[in-house]
Amino acid sequence: xxxxxxxxxxxxxxxxxxxxxxxxxxxxxxxxxxxxxxxxxxxxxxxxxxxxxxxxxxxxxxxxxxxxxxxxxxxxxxxxxxxxxxxxxxxxxxxxxxxxxxxxxxxxxxxxxxxxxxxxxxxxxxxxxxxxxxxxxxxxxxxxxxxxxxxxxxxxxxxxxxxxxxxxxxxxxxxxxxxxxxxxxxxxxxxxxxxxxxxxxxxxxxxxxxxxxxxxxxxxxxxxxxxxxxxxxxxxxxxxxxxxxxxxxxxxxxxxxxxxxxxxx
Ligand SMILES: Nc1ncnc2c1ncn2[C@@H]1O[C@H](COP(=O)(O)OP(=O)(O)OP(=O)(O)O)[C@@H](O)[C@H]1O
Numbered sequence: 001x002x003x004x005x006x007x008x009x010x011x012x013x014x015x016x017x018x019x020x021x022x023x024x025x026x027x028x029x030x031x032x033x034x035x036x037x038x039x040x041x042x043x044x045x046x047x048x049x050x051x052x053x054x055x056x057x058x059x060x061x062x063x064x065x066x067x068x069x070x071x072x073x074x075x076x077x078x079x080x081x082x083x084x085x086x087x088x089x090x091x092x093x094x095x096x097x098x099x100x101x102x103x104x105x106x107x108x109x110x111x112x113x114x115x116x117x118x119x120x121x122x123x124x125x126x127x128x129x130x131x132x133x134x135x136x137x138x139x140x141x142x143x144x145x146x147x148x149x150x151x152x153x154x155x156x157x158x159x160x161x162x163x164x165x166x167x168x169x170x171x172x173x174x175x176x177x178x179x180x181x182x183x184x185x186x187x188x189x190x191x192x193x194x195x196x197x198x199x200x201x202x203x204x205x206x207x208x209x210x211x212x213x214x215x216x217x218x219x220x221x222x223x224x225x226x227x228x229x230x231x232x233x234x235x236x237x238x239x240x241x242x243x244x245x246x247x248x249x250x251x252x253x254x255x256x257x258x259x260x261x262x263x264x265x
Contacts, residue, residue: 005030005086005207006027006028006084006086006087007027007028007086008023008025008084009024010023010024010083011023011047011057012058012083012231013046013055013057013231020043020046020231021050022232028207028209030174031205031206032208032224034208034222034224035218035221035222036225037215037225037226037259037263038227038229039229039263042229043228043230044211044228047211047228048093048177048209051087051091051177052177088173088175091174091176092168092177093176093178094164094165094176094178094179094181095181096183096184097184098152098161098164100163100164100167102153103151104152105148105149105150106144106147106148106152106155106159106163107135107139107149109152109167111131112167114170135166135170138166138169139166142162142166142196143162143196144159144162161193165181174206175206175207175208175209176206178208178209179211180213181193183212183214190217194220197221198220198221198243202243210222215256216247219239219247220243220245220247220252222239223238223239224236224237224239229262229263235262237258237259
């Protein structure tokens with residue numbers, strides 16, 4: 001049985017003579033939590049941007065169009081599906097900064113994906129609870145019930161990032177791409193949000209790709225850690241320890257040192 005959700009083959013992105021991403025082969029399993037660590041500039045964000053369609057792989061002009069068999073630029077043919085296969089139609093990013101709509105309340109921000117441009121509901125999946133009920137559940141899970149009618153300017157950084165997470169989860173994506181979502185937050189807020197993401201991950205069975213500078217964060221959250229260097233996957237390490245984990249757990253300490261040694265090479 002094929003348990004791969006998403007596969008990358010020869011995925012490359014260069015800017016001028018700088019190779020930002022150069023991944024030979026990578027498979028991501030469904031319902032997995034993969035953390036990507038690496039030094040600044042190693043290509044973590046570019047990799048997520050390629051997957052979210054914000055960047056196109058080299059010589060490919062339209063990665064979103066999965067139906068196209070091939071592209072021809074400068075005489076070269078590249079099959080898009082040979083670079084990225086299985087990318088779920090419902091893939092959503094969570095950025096470092098919350099990017100909320102300042103004129104909408106917390107609740108309206110969370111339910112933002114419900115509205116088409118004409119203001120009509122676009123999510124007609126009858127197997128899901130009503131949109132109001134889903135929003136109510138998310139507000140509760142993210143400890144935002146009391147803040148439902150506040151505007152972004154009235155929120156702390158941690159609250160705003162929880163709203164951003166709620167907006168993504170409300171959209172109900174299969175794959176979530178998180179780019180250092182907690183790095184701007186203080187230690188305690190970050191720990192609180194890490195616990196929340198783990199609970200939501202276990203409960204909602206999403207597939208998560210999570211970029212972080214913080215090796216400890218990767219060890220606390222991920223069931224797999226990819227170490228990137230110069231655009232490549234330098235190491236691919238499973239974390240065989242069920243959550244909740246503690247940074248002081250000896251196996252985590254050992255992995256932490258291994259990763260730091262790899263990064264220092
Ligand atoms: N739009 C761009 N134009 C030119 N070079 C770029 C562009 N985006 C990224 N790069 C370069 O590609 C390389 C990888 O950048 P990327 O942002 O993916 O690294 P990163 O690992 O996410 O870094 P950080 O941890 O500092 O965010 C860097 O050398 C960067 O300067």
